[in-house]
Amino acid sequence: xxxxxxxxxxLSNLIKLLVIIAIYLVIMAVMEGDFATRxxxxxxxxxxxxxxxxxSLNITTGFLGELSLGHAGFMAIGAYSGALFTIFxxxxxxxxxxxxxxxxxxxxxxxxxxFGVVIGIPVLRLKGDYLAIVTLAFGEIVRAIINFLxxxxxxxxxxxxxxxxxxxWTYALVIITIILLSNxxxxxxxxxxxxxxxxxxxxxxxxxxxxNYKIMAFVIAAFFAGVAGVLFGSNLSIxxxxxxxxxxxxxxxxxxxxxxxxxxxxxxxAAIVLTLLPEFLRGASNYRMLLYALALIxxxxxxxxxxxxxxxxxGKLPRLPKLKARVK
Amino acid sequence: MESIIEQFINGLxxxxxxxxxxxxxxxxxxxxxxxxxxxxxxxMVGAYVLYVSITDFKMPVIxxxxxxxAICALLGIFIEKVAYKPLRKAPPLAVLIxxxxxxxxxxxxxxxxFTANSITFKSIINLEAVHIGGIxxxxxxxxxxxxxxxxxxxxxxxxxxxxxxSAMRAxxxxxxxxxxxGINVNRTISVTxxxxxxxxxxxxxMFICQFQSIKxxxxxxxxxxxxxAAVLGGIGxxxxxxxxxxxxxxxxxLSKAYLSTELSDAIVFGVLVIVLLxxxxxxxxxxxxxxx
Numbered sequence: 104x105x106x107x108x109x110x111x112x113x114l115s116n117l118i119k120l121l122v123i124i125a126i127y128l129v130i131m132a133v134m135e136g137d138f139a140t141r142x143x144x145x146x147x148x149x150x151x152x153x154x155x156x157x158x159s160l161n162i163t164t165g166f167l168g169e170l171s172l173g174h175a176g177f178m179a180i181g182a183y184s185g186a187l188f189t190i191f192x193x194x195x196x197x198x199x200x201x202x203x204x205x206x207x208x209x210x211x212x213x214x215x216x217x218f219g220v221v222i223g224i225p226v227l228r229l230k231g232d233y234l235a236i237v238t239l240a241f242g243e244i245v246r247a248i249i250n251f252l253x254x255x256x257x258x259x260x261x262x263x264x265x266x267x268x269x270x271x272w273t274y275a276l277v278i279i280t281i282i283l284l285s286n287x288x289x290x291x292x293x294x295x296x297x298x299x300x301x302x303x304x305x306x307x308x309x310x311x312x313x314x315n316y317k318i319m320a321f322v323i324a325a326f327f328a329g330v331a332g333v334l335f336g337s338n339l340s341i342x343x344x345x346x347x348x349x350x351x352x353x354x355x356x357x358x359x360x361x362x363x364x365x366x367x368x369x370x371x372x373a374a375i376v377l378t379l380l381p382e383f384l385r386g387a388s389n390y391r392m393l394l395y396a397l398a399l400i401x402x403x404x405x406x407x408x409x410x411x412x413x414x415x416x417x418g419k420l421p422r423l424p425k426l427k428a429r430v431k
Numbered sequence: 432m433e434s435i436i437e438q439f440i441n442g443l444x445x446x447x448x449x450x451x452x453x454x455x456x457x458x459x460x461x462x463x464x465x466x467x468x469x470x471x472x473x474x475m476v477g478a479y480v481l482y483v484s485i486t487d488f489k490m491p492v493i494x495x496x497x498x499x500x501a502i503c504a505l506l507g508i509f510i511e512k513v514a515y516k517p518l519r520k521a522p523p524l525a526v527l528i529x530x531x532x533x534x535x536x537x538x539x540x541x542x543x544x545f546t547a548n549s550i551t552f553k554s555i556i557n558l559e560a561v562h563i564g565g566i567x568x569x570x571x572x573x574x575x576x577x578x579x580x581x582x583x584x585x586x587x588x589x590x591x592x593x594x595x596x597s598a599m600r601a602x603x604x605x606x607x608x609x610x611x612x613g614i615n616v617n618r619t620i621s622v623t624x625x626x627x628x629x630x631x632x633x634x635x636x637m638f639i640c641q642f643q644s645i646k647x648x649x650x651x652x653x654x655x656x657x658x659x660a661a662v663l664g665g666i667g668x669x670x671x672x673x674x675x676x677x678x679x680x681x682x683x684x685l686s687k688a689y690l691s692t693e694l695s696d697a698i699v700f701g702v703l704v705i706v707l708l709x710x711x712x713x714x715x716x717x718x719x720x721x722x723x
Binding site: 170225228229230232233235236237239240241243244246247248250251257258349353356357360361364389390392393395396397399400403404406407408 | 460466514517518520521524525527528529531532533534535536538539540542543655658659662666691693694695696697700701703704707708711712713
């Protein structure tokens with residue numbers, strides 16, 4: 104079947120559209136109604152932000168197969184440039200709020216993407232753990248520079264960011280991100296990127312320009328991390344360099360790995376679960392981090408244990424997709 | 432001129448501490464091919480153990496130091512046995528995430544026992560500063576430099592001259608072949624973790640003598656910097672870790688003094704990026720030939 108013959112109005116796409124609308128209606132009912140506590144309502148935006156971050160990091164880590172520990176750096180660039188633009192737009196131009204926010208989101212994404220190229224260039228030459236450390240270094244450089252610059256408010260933070268983020272914006276951007284990125288990974292370019300993950304030398308031998316595609320993956324991931332950053336800044340109304348340390352990058356990486364490398368669906372589910380988990384553990388407030396850490400270790404050990412293998416063989420446990428980590 | 436030399440010596444002091452921590456990263460990486468993210472937190476554990484053994488158990492200083500090193504070495508072995516050993520055949524990312532989990536675990540346990548507030552703790556090293564010409568060298572610097580040099584020389588001798596040292600080199604070269612030659616791989620890995628953690632404990636003791644304040648997250652930043660040092664020198668290479676650590680400390684100290692305190696981290700990490708661009712395997716790292 105030639106690609107032209109495919110219409111986007113297929114049955115499965117229609118069902119997806121209906122599901123998207125249905126989820127939106129449910130979220131709206133929850134947010135506008137009295138079913139949920141204020142605390143729970145305030146979690147919806149962070150969940151959305153984490154979904155965007157995890158799905159975008161999955162492009163570099165899951166699909167390209169390169170371990171990146173600097174995702175928070177891209178998020179920071181997006182957050183600060185989007186915030187600075189929206190502050191400027193509110194005070195000096197008569198732009199209507201939605202337009203100012205939309206422009207801020209685009210600017211934040213583009214700025215992050217530009218830095219995606221900057222970090223993409225060393226990436227061409229490095230592999231595996233070296234790459235991980237360069238991305239980590241990159242994230243820390245971004246943080247140090249933000250701390251140093253006057254325009255970003257330094258360590259005191261950037262105050263007075265207009266609060267445009269709400270659940271509607273977040274939901275719309277989450278859906279756009281998921282649709283664009285899942286179409287991207289199914290596209291020609293996306294398959295090329297997965298082929299680089301599976302075997303870079305073989306890909307190169309059939310004429311794929313590995314370095315260009317690596318940069319492409321970095322730029323795309325960076326763009327959406329920037330978008331998530333703008334949402335984040337406009338949700339909190341105050342930004343501090345400390346929000347974007349390497350712990351944040353690791354938090355996103357944990358979501359990607361637990362959700363499944365190279366699985367967008369998995370990233371979405373893991374983002375929801377892992378954002379809510381610490382909140383559910385709040386009852387045991389002092390032990391929250393301890394339980395979180397233990398859960399992390401136990402899940403990882405169980406994942407590759409013999410017990411799991413035996414349970415799956417005897418049919419007591421459904422065969423879950425194996426953790427496919429092909430990072431070299 | 433004198434102040435440049437003083438800054439340089441300061442840099443040597445913090446650099447040699449980084450080097451000690453970096454040795455742990457590099458040895459574990461060389462042998463187990465994993466980034467032990469929890470390594471930085473061993474420094475923190477060392478700091479608290481020293482604090483408890485001196486203020487609560489009223490141990491004499493020497494005994495407290497030995498006790499601290501022993502506890503950290505045992506902790507290193509324990510972590511390896513419980514968390515990393517079951518994952519020998521798992522993908523590297525699973526090991527990395529587990530290590531991150533262990534790091535969180537150590538931090539949160541410390542926070543539960545000692546709360547998140549920092550504790551002040553007076554230095555156990557009381558040595559007069561030495562004046563040479565117009566240069567003043569604080570006593571702590573001299574002790575740090577002597578202790579770290581002794582550790583590094585001892586480690587180099589251990590790796591090159593002893594049977595265990597050759598076993599470690601063999602395992603890092605080829606685990607399966609080493610096993611065929613009758614080397615006990617599990618025991619070798621345990622020894623590596625023990626030595627790495629013991630060095631981290633020494634680094635932790637030096638570190639809190641300098642800053643005189645302990646908190647559960649104190650290991651994070653030196654851990655990351657030492658990791659950078661290990662990569663800078665070429666991860667897996669023991670002399671590389673020493674060189675990388677010292678270099679990093681000197682660059683940091685000089686850029687703090689003459690450029691900007693806030694930007695010093697950016698400069699340190701920037702140097703790493705530039706070095707890796709020129710030499711992707713680090714300063715003393717071996718270039719690996721890629722196999723299809």
